Amino acid sequence: MRATPPAAGGSRLGPTVVALARRALVNALRKPQFLAPLVIFPTLFLAINVGGLGATRTLEGFPQVDGFLDYQLAAAILQSLLIGGVTAGIAVALDIEGGFFDRLVASPAPRIAIVLGRVLAAGVIAAAQVVYFLVLGLAFGASVKGGAIGVLCVLTIGIVAGTGFGALGVLIALRARSASTVQGIFPLVFVVLFISSAFFPLELLSAPADVIATYNPLSFIATGMRQPIAFSNQWLPVLEGLAAAVALTAVSIGLSLLALRGRLRDA
Amino acid sequence: MQAGEVYGFLGPNGAGKTTTVRMLVTLLRPTGGSARVAGYDVAREPSQVRRRIGVALQEAALDPLMTGSELIELQATLHGIDPRSVRARGEELIGRVGLTDAAGRRVGTYSGGMRRRLDLAMALIHDPEVLFLDEPTTGLDPTSRLTLWDEVRRLRDEGTTVFLTTQYLEEADQLADRIGIIAAGTIVAEGTPASLKAEVGRPHLDLVLAPGSDLALARELVARFGAQRPPTESCHLSIALQRGAPDIAPILRALDDAGFAVAELELKQPTLDDVFLAKTGERLEGAEEPGEDAPQQREPLPEAV
Amino acid sequence: MRARLRMVWALVRRGLNEILRVPGGAIPGVIAPTIFMLGMAAVFGKAATLEGYGGVSFLAFIVPVAMLQGAGFTGAATGVNLARDIERGWFDRMLLAPAPRPVLLAGVVASASLRALLPASFLLIVALALGVNWPGMLELSLAAVLVMGLAAAMACYATLVALRFRTQQAAPLMQMGSFIAVLFTTSYAPRELLSGWLGAIADVNPVTHVLEGVRQGFVGDVTWAGTWPALVAVSGLVLVFGALAVRGMSRQGI
Numbered sequence: 001m002r003a004t005p006p007a008a009g010g011s012r013l014g015p016t017v018v019a020l021a022r023r024a025l026v027n028a029l030r031k032p033q034f035l036a037p038l039v040i041f042p043t044l045f046l047a048i049n050v051g052g053l054g055a056t057r058t059l060e061g062f063p064q065v066d067g068f069l070d071y072q073l074a075a076a077i078l079q080s081l082l083i084g085g086v087t088a089g090i091a092v093a094l095d096i097e098g099g100f101f102d103r104l105v106a107s108p109a110p111r112i113a114i115v116l117g118r119v120l121a122a123g124v125i126a127a128a129q130v131v132y133f134l135v136l137g138l139a140f141g142a143s144v145k146g147g148a149i150g151v152l153c154v155l156t157i158g159i160v161a162g163t164g165f166g167a168l169g170v171l172i173a174l175r176a177r178s179a180s181t182v183q184g185i186f187p188l189v190f191v192v193l194f195i196s197s198a199f200f201p202l203e204l205l206s207a208p209a210d211v212i213a214t215y216n217p218l219s220f221i222a223t224g225m226r227q228p229i230a231f232s233n234q235w236l237p238v239l240e241g242l243a244a245a246v247a248l249t250a251v252s253i254g255l256s257l258l259a260l261r262g263r264l265r266d267a
Numbered sequence: 268m269q270a271g272e273v274y275g276f277l278g279p280n281g282a283g284k285t286t287t288v289r290m291l292v293t294l295l296r297p298t299g300g301s302a303r304v305a306g307y308d309v310a311r312e313p314s315q316v317r318r319r320i321g322v323a324l325q326e327a328a329l330d331p332l333m334t335g336s337e338l339i340e341l342q343a344t345l346h347g348i349d350p351r352s353v354r355a356r357g358e359e360l361i362g363r364v365g366l367t368d369a370a371g372r373r374v375g376t377y378s379g380g381m382r383r384r385l386d387l388a389m390a391l392i393h394d395p396e397v398l399f400l401d402e403p404t405t406g407l408d409p410t411s412r413l414t415l416w417d418e419v420r421r422l423r424d425e426g427t428t429v430f431l432t433t434q435y436l437e438e439a440d441q442l443a444d445r446i447g448i449i450a451a452g453t454i455v456a457e458g459t460p461a462s463l464k465a466e467v468g469r470p471h472l473d474l475v476l477a478p479g480s481d482l483a484l485a486r487e488l489v490a491r492f493g494a495q496r497p498p499t500e501s502c503h504l505s506i507a508l509q510r511g512a513p514d515i516a517p518i519l520r521a522l523d524d525a526g527f528a529v530a531e532l533e534l535k536q537p538t539l540d541d542v543f544l545a546k547t548g549e550r551l552e553g554a555e556e557p558g559e560d561a562p563q564q565r566e567p568l569p570e571a572v
Numbered sequence: 573m574r575a576r577l578r579m580v581w582a583l584v585r586r587g588l589n590e591i592l593r594v595p596g597g598a599i600p601g602v603i604a605p606t607i608f609m610l611g612m613a614a615v616f617g618k619a620a621t622l623e624g625y626g627g628v629s630f631l632a633f634i635v636p637v638a639m640l641q642g643a644g645f646t647g648a649a650t651g652v653n654l655a656r657d658i659e660r661g662w663f664d665r666m667l668l669a670p671a672p673r674p675v676l677l678a679g680v681v682a683s684a685s686l687r688a689l690l691p692a693s694f695l696l697i698v699a700l701a702l703g704v705n706w707p708g709m710l711e712l713s714l715a716a717v718l719v720m721g722l723a724a725a726m727a728c729y730a731t732l733v734a735l736r737f738r739t740q741q742a743a744p745l746m747q748m749g750s751f752i753a754v755l756f757t758t759s760y761a762p763r764e765l766l767s768g769w770l771g772a773i774a775d776v777n778p779v780t781h782v783l784e785g786v787r788q789g790f791v792g793d794v795t796w797a798g799t800w801p802a803l804v805a806v807s808g809l810v811l812v813f814g815a816l817a818v819r820g821m822s823r824q825g826i
Contacts, residue, residue, distance in 0.1 A: 033741045040744070044751060051770030052760030056619045184600065187607050194611030200618075209614035293826040294664055313826040317670045328661030332589045344582040345669035347575045373593075389665075 013116075016109045020117025024091065025124060034091070038084050038125070039132060046076040046133075049199065061203045065230045069142045073133055074226035075198040077158055078218060080129045082189045085165025088122045089182040092173035105264060115256050119167045126162020130155050142229070150228030157224045157241045164249030171256035174263050198222035220244035268430065268445075270396075273423050275443030276432040277539070279549055283452040284432045285325060288401050291430070292322045305396045318346075321390035321398045325405070327382040331375030335366055335385050338374060339392060346393040360388040364418070380411035387418065397428045404438060416442055436539040436551055446539070450547040460539060467545040468537040470511045471496070472518060474504040477528035485527055492518050502530075511536070579671045583679020584686065590653060591687060601645055602691045609638035609695060616760070624762040626791045632704045635695060636786035637759045639715065640779070642691030643723040644750025650684040651730020651746040658738045663824075673821040681727045681814070688723030689716065704790065711789025714799060718786050721806035722779070726750045728813035735820040753779045778805035 028034055046069075054068040065071045095101045104114050134144065134151065144150045169182070176182050193199070195209045196218040205213055213219050224241010227234055268274045278284045289295035291304055293313040302309045305319035329338060339357035348356060361370045364384035369377065374385065383403060390398060400419070404412040419429055419442050433439055439446050440460050448456040448463075456463055476485060480502055486495060489506055492514065496505040508514040512534060522529060543551045591598040613631040620630035657663045666676050692715070700706065707715070730746040737745070756773045757780040758766065766774060774780045785802020788794040 031741075033744055036744050036748075040748060041751070044748070044755070048755045048760065048770070051767045052765075053616055053619055054767050055622055055761060055765040056616065059618055059621065187600070187603050190604075190607050190611055194607070194615055200615045204618045206614050206617035292668060294667060296826050310826060314670060314672075317668060320668075322668050324661060324664060326661040328663075328665050330586065330589075330662060332593045333586065341582050341586065342665075342669065344578050345666070345671040347579075347670060350578060 012108075013110045013113055016113040017116045017120055020104075020109075020113055021120035021124065024088075024118050024121035027091065028087075028121070028125065034087055038080055038087060038129060041083065042076045042080040042133075043136065045079065046072055046136075049075075056200070056204075059204060062201060063231070066143065067141060069137060069140060070145075070230040071226065072199065073137045073142055073229050074154075074222045075193070077130055077133045077154070077225060078161070078198050078222050079189070079193055080133065081126055081158060081162040081165050082193065083186075084122060084125055084129060084162055085167075085169040086182065086186055086189060087169070088118055088166040089169025089171075089173040089176075089185070090179050092118055092170050093176060093179035093182045096173065097179055111260065111264065112257055115167070115170055115253070115260050118170050119163055119253060119256075122166020122169070123159050123163035126159045126166070127155065129162065130158035137229070144229050145231055146228030146233035150233055153228045153233065153238050153242075154225045157221060157238070157245050160242065160245040160249055161221050164245060164252045167249060167252035167256050171252060171259050174256060174259035192216070192218060196222060217244040217248055221248075268428060270428050271423065271426050272444040273419060273429040273431060273442050275439035275446040276430065276449065277436070277439055277446060277543065277551060278432075278449035279547060279551060282449045284449060285401060286452075287449065288324075288399055288430070288432060292320060292399050293317055318393075319396045321393070321395035323383075323386045323390045323398075323400050323403055325401045327379075327386035329374045329377075329382055329385060332373060334373055335361060335370040335377070338385065339370075339389060342389045342392045348393060356392060360391055361385075363391075364388045365414070380407050380414075383407060383411065383415065387415070391422075395427065397430065398422060400429060400431045402432055402434060405434065412438075434551065436543070440539055448543060448546050456542065456546040463542045464537040464539065467542050469493075469507045469509070470537070471535045472504075472506045472508055472515055473533045473535055474506070474518075474522075474529055475531040476502040476504065476522075477530050478502060480527055484525075485522065488521055488525055488527075489518055492521075508534075576672070576675050579675050580678045580682060583676065584683045587650070587653075587680065587683025588687065590649075591690065598690055601642065601649060601687070602694045604645060605638040605642040605691050605695060606698060608641060609634055609699070612760075619761065622761075622765060624765050626762075628791050629704065631699060631702060632790045633787070634760070635699045635704060635790055636715070636783055637754065637757075638695050639692040639719050639786060640722055640754045640783055641750075642695060643688040643719045644726045644754050645747065646688040646691065647684050647723045647726025647728075648730045648743070648746040648750045650680055650687075650727040651734045652740055652743045654680060654731055655734040655738065655740045655742060658734065659740060667825045673824065674818050677728070677731065677814075677817055677821050680731060681724045681817075684727035685720040685724045688719050692716070692719045707789030708794070711794050714788065714794060714802075715786045718782050718802055718806055721810055722754075722782055725806065725809035725813050726753070728810065728817040731817045732813070732820050735817075735824065753777070754783070757783050759783065778809055781805035782809075 049072050050069045056062060057065065057068055057071075063071075092101075095104075101114070105111065134154065138144075144154070146153065172185055173179075173182050195212040196216040197205065197213045198218055202210060202213055202219065220237075220240045221244050222241075223237045224239075224244070227237040227241070276284055276287070286295065290297045291302055291309060293309050293316050297310060304316045307315040307319070309316050333341070336357060339361060340353050343353040343356060344350070358367075358370075361367055364387055366381060366384055366388070369381060374382065377385065387400075387403070390400075403419075404415055407415065416438070419431070422429060423444075429442075431439070431442060443460060445457065445459055446463060447454050456466075458466070476482070482498060482502060482504075485504060486498075489495070489504065493507040493509065495507070498504065506518065515532075515534065519529060519532075540550055543549070591601075609631070612634050613629070617630045619625070620628065620633060625633055654663065657666075667673075696712070726749070729749055733742050733746050733749070736742075756770065757777050758774050763771060763774065781801040782805050785799055785806075788798050792798075
């Protein structure tokens, strides 16, 4: 006796998205070589920045902070989230190369779940990344000036931004031809970070980085996360950071869904 | 193995063929026992062994960025061949395997058959005494396979000893002077193809009589010529022969004299597959499970950081 | 001996194919340290106004770091290529040849040393174009020797990792080794401005001496006091990692 085919339409979207997100998470956990760059490189970078450039706090124009680590934590989180986005893109590209993507497309699963599942997984991993760096910072003497609300603000902005970067990674994977192409994007992560005020105050950046950083959404996101950690819960920077993260995420998800449609049309 | 022979090494997946080859060519240290190749102990004198063997492994591992000529010349250099002879020797071997026109192209553009041929040429660059071929025709089209078989026969005629592992019984039957069958790490049979087949059975004459024939009477009639297998279908006879083809005419005459009409007949010889089945309990062709012989498998690795 | 040198040269030529025959193959090894150099200078440029930087720009201070990073990445890439060769079976082919194992290693390491000159040269050109003073031929010659030496040491380290794990998935481990070695030094700031723990690490990290050796000419002049520790350090790294790598190679097969 044949099983009744499932009802078509959006009713299965939720469970499918969750199932694909779970698969993405399990795969990531089973490949430490994927997760290591997310955490280890930014941690090493953070350590060297703090250890090597702590004296720059004495520069005129540098804001008053308890410690250079407090100032740098947001940059480390942001760097980690960006690498997470590239990693999500590489995973999708490998799915495409390996044929799993075709398997999903050929199934009755709603196709937008292919993007949304990966994006949801990116958000979950982002939460873990933010928590990791906050705990690390606390362990090494930093503190979150904004208290519990401050932690919540950092988490919220971080998760939204991480979700957005994941969607960007998916977008790049859908447009690129191979996983190695997506991997080639890796250096750009550092470029866009360097031309922001993630690591250093806007006033102290050299030209032309200072001009670009003024408009770079990453500057707003970094500032939004840094405010509650290094300073206090001032709503404007936090809201600006959140708005930048939301806008980035919305645009990225929209573009990746369009890219998915384009890819399926061309198949 | 005897010098100058082609030795076929057969076994199901996971039996230990590739492990054996890797030990004999000094890529894997044996955990026990000893082996001598070209007169040298593989464990104690590996460098001497390597000078005298040529190896074409299961994967034709070639550098896709290099041309065929460059690869041959690199191999020659690594074997310490006199630089004045490298180019000439390379051209000779490239020509021998029919790759002259492709020699200047990068290996990344070669077909599977071309890669195998280049792999063989590289294995022969230093004129080895013993040549190891690990499943050399797997994945090749029939024409390329036959070309490679001709090359193996030519090498044998020139005096090279060839150790050949293969999944294809026909290949072993065609090429090997002697065959060894390995199962679960042990040699379970060894001999010439003919002697191995003779060990497990006799030729059979399968007959199909005209419809309506009295099968019982026919069976009684031919009983004196040899043992019969139970009929699997009506009007079918299957008789074991002592000698083979020479035994057919008397049987047909007897049936004809008794008024039986023979619609079809077939002489069936025992095959290596029958040998394999008798010695290992399974058939070689159609074995599906990837085992230690699959080139991708390696021992489990610790996860990298 | 001549035959062995020919073998090494043949392997070096093969190693150079990665940048000569792969379209854009040279780019990643050059782009990453360049982005690092320019980015760090753009972000932290004002740090050089602090006492201790010798009055030079942050860019001039950091060029040597980028050069050594390029050397480190090149060494790591060599290990990744070896892991790929192992995965594809090409390494078995090398082991089957009668070429001694140290010769195989020498070929891999020598190609890394030569390749490291490419990012170093590019970085120098970019730095000069952006106003860094010409360091001088003697200084550049010393820098070249140290860059090549560090690339060789990192290639030996990456070879060890490749032989141990036999997969390209160990690439992050190779890259991280070089990252840590080059950056946990006086990379961003002079010794007196480093925080306590980083200063302690920099004091015992031999690459600090290598970095200070390369930094001569970009900051200050070449002196024997600044040169001999660098040469000793890089020689020591090559000897130690080289010996370990030779041992690792010799254990392959029989």
